[in-house]
Structure formats: C-alpha cells, structure tokens
Amino acid sequence: MLRQISRSNFGRVAAATSLVAGATFLAAPPTQAQSDSSRVAISKSEFTPLTVSSNVQVGKNVHLVTLDFPNKTDSLGMTTAGMLMVQGEKRDGSGTIARPYTPVSRNDTLGKLELVVKDYPGVGNVSSHICASKPGDKLGVKGCFTKIEVKPNKWKKVGMLAGGSGITPCLQVAEELLSSPGDETEITLIFCNQSPSDIFLKDHIDALAAKSGGRFTVHYCVDKAGVFDFWKGLTGYVNADMVKKYLPPPTDDSMVMVCGPPPMYKAICGGKKFEKGKPPKQGDITGILGGMGFTNANVFKF
Structure with a gap:
C-alpha cells in the first residue's frame, strides 16, 4: 500500500486530512x-x-x-x-x-x-x-x-520536540502565543513521525508558520523516508546536532518542550517520574538534552 502512494497523491491526502482538522482550530474570538x-x-x-x-x-x-x-x-x-x-x-x-x-x-x-x-x-x-x-x-x-502556564513573552525562545500525537500540546502553546497581542516569542518545532505518510495536520501547521511573520519555524523529521524519494526534511532519530542547530540553547530566557512516546522521552530528556497515587513529576533531565547542559529550568515534559 505504501509503495502505491505517489508524490502527488501524498500531497492531496495530506492536504485533505489536515484541512479538515485545521479549518476548525482558528475559531473567531467570541x-x-x-x-x-x-x-x-x-x-x-x-x-x-x-x-x-x-x-x-x-x-x-x-x-x-x-x-x-x-x-x-x-x-x-x-x-x-x-x-x-x-x-x-x-x-x-x-x-x-x-x-x-x-x-x-x-x-x-x-x-x-x-x-x-x-x-x-x-x-x-x-x-x-x-x-x-x-x-x-x-x-x-x-x-x-x-500543566505549565504559558504567558506572552514569558520566554524569548521556545523550542518544541513532538513525536506523533505529542504534537497536540505543542500546537496549543504555539497557537496561544501566536494569537497573543504583543507577544514576540520565537518558536521552533521539530515534529517527528515514522514516515512522511504519517505526518498529520501538516497544512494547519504550515499555515500557522506562514502567518507568524517568521516567529514560528517548523522542521519535519521522519525515521525513514522509504519510497518517498521527494522527501527533503530531516531523516533519522533526533540527535544532538539537530537540537544544537534548530532549538534554543539552555538559557534563562528559553524553554524546550517535549511530548512523545516513552522511547522518545528516554532518548531526548529522560522520562517523567511516576509514583503511585501522586501526579507525575518532571524527573531529572537526562538523554540528549541532559548531555547538552539542559536542566529542569529550561525543559518541560508534557
């Protein structure tokens, strides 16, 4: 089935599905x-x-x-x-x-x-x-x-690492900041999926970036491009070089937000801490971000 999806068909499928979803997100204020x-x-x-x-x-x-x-x-x-x-x-x-x-x-x-x-x-x-x-x-x-209060200009730069359905809290934050009058936060998202055909809401995300005046930048990353030889985005698992190139460094006025499956947390920043009968805690920052000097002061795990 995957091999039968041409470049043009992939584009039409992505456009159709994400437009259905994206059209309802930008509701007019009451x-x-x-x-x-x-x-x-x-x-x-x-x-x-x-x-x-x-x-x-x-x-x-x-x-x-x-x-x-x-x-x-x-x-x-x-x-x-x-x-x-x-x-x-x-x-x-x-x-x-x-x-x-x-x-x-x-x-x-x-x-x-x-x-x-x-x-x-x-x-x-x-x-x-x-x-x-x-x-x-x-x-x-x-x-x-x-989970974490987001206010206009709370940080100068926000980086986001999202895997699959982990895009939802990242989109919530991006839309909140981009719609806040006077906010100047620079937002960069690395959105990870298994293959190009797994990327969803792409048209909506791209539209947000296009309307942001350069404040919102998106990089799509797939585990394997497979038969999609037209793929020009990032390929492979997120690594330190990608983080260093695209996301803000660990500073007092920056924040990196992470949301994805457990293996992604483990590799990127370490998992959250779970104790029976208690709300989840952030846990120590390990993995790629920990090795680069990030701490709980500039990393948030959704």
Whole structure:
C-alpha cells in the first residue's frame, strides 16, 4: 500500500486530512456578549458527559473528534498549557479507565472542544474508545488541568520536540502565543513521525508558520523516508546536532518542550517520574538534552 502512494497523491491526502482538522482550530474570538454569558462546561472534580458531534479521520489511525458542550455559549475554561481527562471502556470489558488528552481547539471556542487522538489498534484503551465513537455517543470528560502556564513573552525562545500525537500540546502553546497581542516569542518545532505518510495536520501547521511573520519555524523529521524519494526534511532519530542547530540553547530566557512516546522521552530528556497515587513529576533531565547542559529550568515534559 505504501509503495502505491505517489508524490502527488501524498500531497492531496495530506492536504485533505489536515484541512479538515485545521479549518476548525482558528475559531473567531467570541463577542463580548458571548463572553459575558458563557460558563465553564466541565468540572475538575467529576466527569461530565459530552456528546460526540463529529469524528473525522485526519491521518493514519488519527481522528479529530468534536465534543459538544451542554450549551452553545459554554467555554472550556482552560489555562494554556492545559489538559483534560477522558474516560473510556477498558479493552477487556472490565470497567472504565481515564487518560489525559490535550484539546486542540482554542480556549475561546464556545460550545465545543476538539481532540486529536491517535488510536493504537489492539493496544489502546481510551484512545480506541474515543476513535471508535460515533455522533450521538457520550464521552466522560474532566478538567481542565494546567500543566505549565504559558504567558506572552514569558520566554524569548521556545523550542518544541513532538513525536506523533505529542504534537497536540505543542500546537496549543504555539497557537496561544501566536494569537497573543504583543507577544514576540520565537518558536521552533521539530515534529517527528515514522514516515512522511504519517505526518498529520501538516497544512494547519504550515499555515500557522506562514502567518507568524517568521516567529514560528517548523522542521519535519521522519525515521525513514522509504519510497518517498521527494522527501527533503530531516531523516533519522533526533540527535544532538539537530537540537544544537534548530532549538534554543539552555538559557534563562528559553524553554524546550517535549511530548512523545516513552522511547522518545528516554532518548531526548529522560522520562517523567511516576509514583503511585501522586501526579507525575518532571524527573531529572537526562538523554540528549541532559548531555547538552539542559536542566529542569529550561525543559518541560508534557
């Protein structure tokens, strides 16, 4: 199947899928009247059932799922960078479980939220539950919870390393800063995927970069280009040379944000620290970034 995708077909597929998702991200800010009448739709203490209004596949095993709030004037009430918990059925049918997800819709979007979720067939629990949902289904959502507060000009430069669906918190931060009046933060993203055909939301990301006035720069990196002989981006796993060339150095006014699968964390910055019954902690900075002198002061693990 992969060998049958030509350069032109790849472009059309990428454009079609990312335009579907990207078109909904840049919602117009609410009017003052809407802002005054809005209320926060979900709770931090209990799961709120939200109705699935749309489920669109935007990439290989990647879905854009829209959840409607009880009222059209309700808001998410999120502080960037924030996340929420989504409840789903366990694969073995033994009950429910909850996992964290990052909304990709703007916080000023009223009446709904949007999630980009990657399914892991045969393995995922909540991810498979979300991706299999149909319009009219209910999903339990709780939050939002702030992971790191992002403010205009908090840092001079922000670097991002995202792997696969780890792009979602990075996009949330980028959109927040790029839409903030007076912000001058320079943002650089290295977005890693297995192959060119795995890259999703590319048109949306490219549009953000094009409209940023040079403030947002994106470098796509794939494990292997394979049959895509037209590939001109980065190839191979992220290494120290890539970090040194494209991302800001460890300084007091810079921050590097990382989000991806566990092997990526291990190689790039070390994993987060998990203790039973406690929220995850950042853990020590090891891996490539640790070896380059980065510390917890200038690295954040989503």
